[in-house]
Structures are given as C-alpha cells and as structure tokens.
Amino acid sequence: MTTGLQAKACASCGVFSLDSSLACRKCGAAELSPILLTGAGTVYSYCSIQVPPTALRDQAPYVLLIVQLDKGPISLGRWASNSEPRIGMLVMGEPDAQKPDLIWFKPQSETATT
Amino acid sequence: MTDAGVDRSEVSHLFVGNFLGSILLGQQLLGPIIANQLGLTNAEAIATEGACSSSAIGVHLGVELVAAGVARKVLVVGVEKMTGLDADRVTGALMSATDLAHEGDVGLTFAAFWALSMRRHMHEFGTRREQISLATVKNRRHGVKNTYSQFRKAITLEEALDSRLISDPLRLYDCCPATDGAAAVLLGPASSVGDRAVDVLASVQVTGRSRITDYDSLTHFPATEEAARRAYAAAGIEASDLDLVELHDCFSMAELVDSEDLGLIPKGQGGIAMDEAWTDFGGRVVVNPSGGLLSKGHPVGATGCGQIFEVVRQLRGEHPNQVEGAQLGMTHNAGGTQALVNIHVLAAR
Numbered sequence: 001m002t003t004g005l006q007a008k009a010c011a012s013c014g015v016f017s018l019d020s021s022l023a024c025r026k027c028g029a030a031e032l033s034p035i036l037l038t039g040a041g042t043v044y045s046y047c048s049i050q051v052p053p054t055a056l057r058d059q060a061p062y063v064l065l066i067v068q069l070d071k072g073p074i075s076l077g078r079w080a081s082n083s084e085p086r087i088g089m090l091v092m093g094e095p096d097a098q099k100p101d102l103i104w105f106k107p108q109s110e111t112a113t114t
Numbered sequence: 115m116t117d118a119g120v121d122r123s124e125v126s127h128l129f130v131g132n133f134l135g136s137i138l139l140g141q142q143l144l145g146p147i148i149a150n151q152l153g154l155t156n157a158e159a160i161a162t163e164g165a166c167s168s169s170a171i172g173v174h175l176g177v178e179l180v181a182a183g184v185a186r187k188v189l190v191v192g193v194e195k196m197t198g199l200d201a202d203r204v205t206g207a208l209m210s211a212t213d214l215a216h217e218g219d220v221g222l223t224f225a226a227f228w229a230l231s232m233r234r235h236m237h238e239f240g241t242r243r244e245q246i247s248l249a250t251v252k253n254r255r256h257g258v259k260n261t262y263s264q265f266r267k268a269i270t271l272e273e274a275l276d277s278r279l280i281s282d283p284l285r286l287y288d289c290c291p292a293t294d295g296a297a298a299v300l301l302g303p304a305s306s307v308g309d310r311a312v313d314v315l316a317s318v319q320v321t322g323r324s325r326i327t328d329y330d331s332l333t334h335f336p337a338t339e340e341a342a343r344r345a346y347a348a349a350g351i352e353a354s355d356l357d358l359v360e361l362h363d364c365f366s367m368a369e370l371v372d373s374e375d376l377g378l379i380p381k382g383q384g385g386i387a388m389d390e391a392w393t394d395f396g397g398r399v400v401v402n403p404s405g406g407l408l409s410k411g412h413p414v415g416a417t418g419c420g421q422i423f424e425v426v427r428q429l430r431g432e433h434p435n436q437v438e439g440a441q442l443g444m445t446h447n448a449g450g451t452q453a454l455v456n457i458h459v460l461a462a463r
Contacts, residue, residue: 044332045230045237045332047281052221052223056221059221061282064220064226066332076220077220087233087234088399098266101217
C-alpha cells in the first residue's frame with residue numbers, strides 16, 4: 001500500500017503543491033522538487049453531498065473535506081470514517097489505489113489501529 | 115442595435131459568449147453563425163468561453179478594442195440554453211468548469227465548493243445559517259418586480275431553511291436555477307454613441323485559480339479582491355461611491371463572500387450585513403436589485419451581459435426595481451471556482 005502523498009516544493013518561495021503543475025501556484029517559479037508528505041493534516045472545512053455528479057450517484061451522500069496538510073498544501077479529499085468530521089480535527093490522508101488524485105482521510109485517532 | 119441607434123454595418127466586431135452549447139447541443143462556430151443571422155457582414159466574429167463569465171470576457175475585449183481605436187462598434191451577445199434537456203447532462207456539463215483532470219474523481223460540485231466556504235465562514239466569523247439564506251430572501255424579493263426574472267415569487271426565510279439539502283449545509287434555495295437566457299451589449303467610442311449610452315469607467319479581468327486546492331482560504335477569493343482594487347483605481351472611485359452592484363450570487367453564500375471581497379462591507383461581516391440590510395434598499399449600497407442570479411436564473415454564458423443590461427437600466431432610471439437616483443453601478447461576474455473574474459464599473463452620462 002502507498003503511504004504518504006506526492007507533492008512538490010517550490011525552490012523559490014517554499015510553497016508546497018499537490019498537483020502536476022509546471023510552475024508554483026503561489027509565485028509562478030518553475031523550479032519544483034518532488035517531496036513526499038506524510039498525509040497528516042487538519043480539517044479546514046467539510047460538507048456532505050446529497051446531490052452528486054451523475055458518475056458518483058451510487059456513492060451519495062458522501063463527505064468531502066478540505067484538509068490543511070502539515071507543511072502547508074491544501075488537499076481536497078473524501079471522508080473514510082464512520083465518525084463525524086469537525087473543523088480542526090487531526091486527520092491522515094492516503095491516495096486511492098486506483099485514482100491517485102482521490103485522497104481518503106480519516107481521524108488520526110483511527111489510523112493507529114489499521 | 116435599435117436601442118443604441120446603431121446600424122449593423124457599423125459593427126466591426128461581434129463577440130458571442132456561450133459555455134454549454136458545444137457540450138449539450140454539439141454546436142460550435144457561434145461567432146459566424148450569429149453574425150450571419152444578424153446580418154453583420156462587416157464584423158469579425160469570435161466566440162468567448164470562460165464558464166460563468168463567458169460573455170463578460172467579450173465585453174472586456176470589446177472595451178479594450180474600442181479604447182485602442184481598433185473597433186468602430188462592438189456587439190457582445192451572451193446566450194445559453196439549459197432547460198428542456200436531461201438534468202444530469204446539464205449538471206455534468208457544468209462540471210466542465212472545474213479542473214476535471216485533477217479534481218474530477220473526488221466528487222466536487224459547485225454547491226460543494228460554496229458549502230465548504232459556508233461552513234468555514236460560519237466557523238471563523240460566527241456567521242449563522244439564517245443570515246446566509248437572507249441573501250436569497252432579499253434577492254427573491256427584488257426579483258418579483260423584474261419581468262426578466264425566472265422566479266417572480268418572494269420566499270420566506272423559513273422556506274429557505276426548510277428546503278431540501280443539496281450539499282449540507284447548503285440547501286436548494288441557496289442555489290441559483292438553470293435557465294435559458296440571452297442578453298446583448300453594444301460598445302462604441304464615447305463620441306459616437308447616443309444619449310441612451312452609459313460610460314464604462316472600468317473594465318477589468320483577473321485570472322484566479324481553477325482548482326479548489328490552490329486556495330489558502332475559502333472565505334475570501336483573491337481574484338475578486340484584485341479585480342475590485344484595479345476597477346476602483348481605474349474608475350477613480352471607492353466602493354462606498356457605488357449606488358448599486360450586480361454581483362455573482364450563484365449561491366447565497368457567494369453573495370456574502372463577494373460583498374466582502376469587493377469591499378462593499380468589512381471582511382467577515384457578511385452575516386451582520388444581511389441581518390441589518392446593509393446591502394438592501396435603504397442600506398449602504400443595493401446589491402442585486404435585479405434579483406440576482408438567485409431570481410433571474412443563471413444562463414451561464416449570458417449572465418455577464420445580463421448583469422450589464424440590469425445596471426444600464428438602473429443608470430437610465432428605467433429599471434422596474436429602480437435604485438433612486440442611481441449614477442454609479444458595477445457588475446461582478448465570476449467563472450468556475452473564481453478562476454476568472456470580470457468587473458465593469460458603469461456611470462450615467
């Protein structure tokens with residue numbers, strides 16, 4: 001199983017990004033170096049989707065959340081726990097086995113047992 | 115063209131703003147097709163696409179071409195067809211305004227984008243759910259008088275709060291409806307247009323972020339803040355000088371955040387502004403006297419021109435929901451996840 005999240009760090013301003021852009025999202029500099037993040041972070045916001053895109057209809061309702069990862073980048077992901085998320089909760093994220101852009105998060109308190 | 119007293123032979127450029135036609139109807143080439151239909155034989159015809167801001171782009175380009183002395187007269191048409199089609203297809207097509215390659219698998223929707231903003235705003239500033247839905251109640255009340263509104267029935271706060279969940283905490287009445295619509299704007303040098311014209315004091319376009327994960331915060335959006343700064347500087351005005359603003363209320367929450375980002379109200383005070391009607395008639399500035407997208411509907415590619423149409427009617431003193439003595443108005447149009455923002459500042463002559 002993959003652990004951690006692939007990210008890029010800007011050599012110029014130090015900002016981290018999770019995406020495949022050729023330039024830094026903050027300052028536009030082109031020199032980026034790959035780095036592996038642990039996936040640990042804090043819940044920034046979340047919502048529960050009752051009306052999903054058609055392709056995800058069989059999965060609704062599902063919870064989407066924005067996580068502020070340690071080291072800075074923001075991540076959009078799905079909630080993989082039966083507990084309720086809340087803003088400020090410490091969570092751990094892992095990429096989906098098939099779809100690497102899809103990150104599953106659960107509380108850090110649950111990750112020790114898996 | 116009749117309203118502006120302009121002969122079609124004078125039109126040197128046509129911009130057609132449309133977003134969904136190529137996906138839902140399989141039709142592109144809208145520039146030449148519409149030029150042919152209107153008999154604009156002397157016009158260069160160009161389609162513009164920028165999601166919800168598709169036709170505002172055309173107005174911006176037209177203003178720049180006129181200012182540069184390149185264009186004689188520019189006609190900008192915004193048009194969208196969204197009803198009578200399979201709802202799933204329409205919803206799916208709208209998602210093409212996100213970065214599908216990066217965020218498509220996660221299941222993000224625009225309602226979710228604003229629901230995430232909403233919950234964070236409530237957390238950071240103590241904004242209450244009821245305050246947010248008051249934006250819908252206000253705009254639906256404004257829309258009653260507007261004959262071009264899709265919804266001409268006011269709603270109560272209770273109805274908004276009891277409507278079904280779309281993306282918790284966002285509910286049905288927090289969302290604008292799918293709509294068919296079209297609007298047109300004619301641009302020309304100040305010396306060549308009649309006394310029905312209004313002055314364009316500023317036309318600004320700013321590129322924002324096309325991915326939600328590019329944002330450091332979901333309670334303010336830099337593209338709107340930057341566009342407002344540039345627009346006020348270009349027009350030589352301050353936010354407090356504006357009599358009215360037609361802003362991009364695709365969701366009730368967007369009206370609160372946009373009002374803050376445009377400097378119409380202080381940061382974080384969107385909730386209080388709704389409670390105390392700072393952005394209603396009798397307040398500091400009237401926001402969305404047309405009823406906004408929440409009442410008029412949001413025919414995506416037509417919305418930018420539609421907002422300008424509403425402000426022009428106000429500045430002419432001819433709006434069915436008139437802001438008394440309106441001299442200075444503004445439009446704010448945002449595409450995708452505020453991936454691009456257009457602002458126009460307009461003044462009565």
